[in-house]
Every structure is written in structure tokens, then in C-alpha cells.
Amino acid sequence: MEEKKSIFGFIRQTFATYGIMVTIFMIFSILVGDIPEGFSSLFILGRKGLSLATLSELLLLAVIITVLQNVFLTDILIKNMSIIARNILFLVTVLVVIITMIFVFEWFPVNSLMSWSGFIICYLISMGISILVIRLRENTENKRMQKALEKYNQRAS
């Protein structure tokens, strides 16, 4: 059966994203330790863990990402658009949201060129990797379906 879109589906999706983000940030805070303490508000507690403020901000980001996923990566609102265009739009809007949150919540000093460079490089790398993975997966799936169709037609004729 086709899965019906519901508020519970949205909550499940949000918390899946949130779980991944919190895990990454936890690993990062353990690895980097107390270095970013005082430099980044995200790691204000250093190796001790993530603060309530950080957890709330990450939850807000997870909610926004889930909304954007539903807007760009489903056909609820946009009916006709290529997968690659949808992904680019999704990643660009997520970037805009993160930049806004950096300013609002002061995740790192906004006048630090090094921080911005690090952030942009990390985001571009992850964006590049995700587009590449999506493209590869799409091509593989299309080739697999085309091969199966040819086989089917050979069997049928």
C-alpha cells in the first residue's frame, strides 16, 4: 500500500534527521574536545556534551530540513522537476537556512574568514558527494530497469 503522508510521518522523518545530526555533533564534540569551547556556541560545553540551546537549535534545523525535503524531494507541491534539479534546490535552500542560523545563533564568529571558509568547503564537499551519490544511484537504477525491460521483451516475443 502507498504510505499516506501524515503528521506522524513528518515527525518520524524530523527525528530521524535530528538523530543523525545530534550523533554527528556528539562525535565531533568528543573528537575536537574543548578546542571550540568559547569559539563556537555549538560546543559551549566542550567535551562534556551538547547544551540544551544547541540541541534546540539542531531540532529547529531538523524541522526546517524536513519541511524542505517535503517541498523539494516529494511531488506534494512540485509535480514536474528532474531529480537533480530538486536536489540542487534542496541543498541550496538548506545552505541559506544554515547561514541564517549561523548569524542568528552565532554558531561561529561571523567575522572569521577561516570559519566561513571551513564551513563553505565542508558544505560544498558534502553537497558534491550527495549529488554524485544520487546521480550514480539514479543511473544504476535506470540501467537495471532498462536491462530488465529488454530481457522481458526478449522473453515475451
Next chain:
Amino acid sequence: MKVEIDIDEKYTDTGVVIHAPRLTQDIEKMVAMMRMLNMQIAVTKNDETFLIETDKILYIEAIDRKTFVYTQDDMYESQLKLYEIEQELLEHDFLRISKQGIVNLKMIKSLKAEINRKIRVTLKNGEQILVSRMYSDELRRKLGLK
């Protein structure tokens, strides 16, 4: 309705004769169903009835309680409901692709994965139709991918 079956060795072929005071929609449907056993489908266009071979059909679509049959160059209307056609044609390379449509698998040129696990089908005449998520797994199964 009286149904008589007369089996006798004197007959060389199978024939069906319908006796009725007038041609009704039910009779038209009955004939259409029987035609499908012969891999033909009775369709109409501009008040003219045609018999088309099922392997000439690209896809069949139901719009506003009407059933439309598409071939390479033409579009016809059928008296039968989509589910009635589906029952007869599913064993013959036809597959339900959405609540509104059935496609002839032999007429598919290419397949492309779409968002939400849907599949975009390009037919041999270049026309494109979408396989809904609900039916895309069935298409994958039919092609031996599941």
C-alpha cells in the same frame, strides 16, 4: 438472460450467437469481453466501431468514467471499464500503472526512476506516462527486479 451451450462434433469452429430484441450496452460489453479472448478489443471513434489487436495498444486510460484506448497514432473509446479490461489483459503483457491506467509492457521504450519511487515510462511513440508509487513495485516485480 438464457445461456445455451451446444457442444457437438459437427461444428468445426467455436461460434457465439446472441439473440436479443435490441442491441443494448450489456450486449456490447459482452461482445467486447469475448473479443478480448481473441486478443482484440472493440473500440469506437466518431460513432464508428473498430476492432483493434491488443498488441497495437500503447496504453489504456480512464478519465471521467470513460475508458480511452491509445495506439501509436489514434485514440479510441471503449465501452468497458478499466478493471474489466484489466482482468482480461493482465496475463497478456499489460500492467496496471495507476488508478487510471494500464500499459502494454511490449510498447515501453524506456524506464526512468522518478521522485517518490515513481517510474517515468517512455512509450514507443515518445509519449511519457507515470507509474504511481503504488504500482511501481508491481512493475519491478513483473520485470524480475524484485
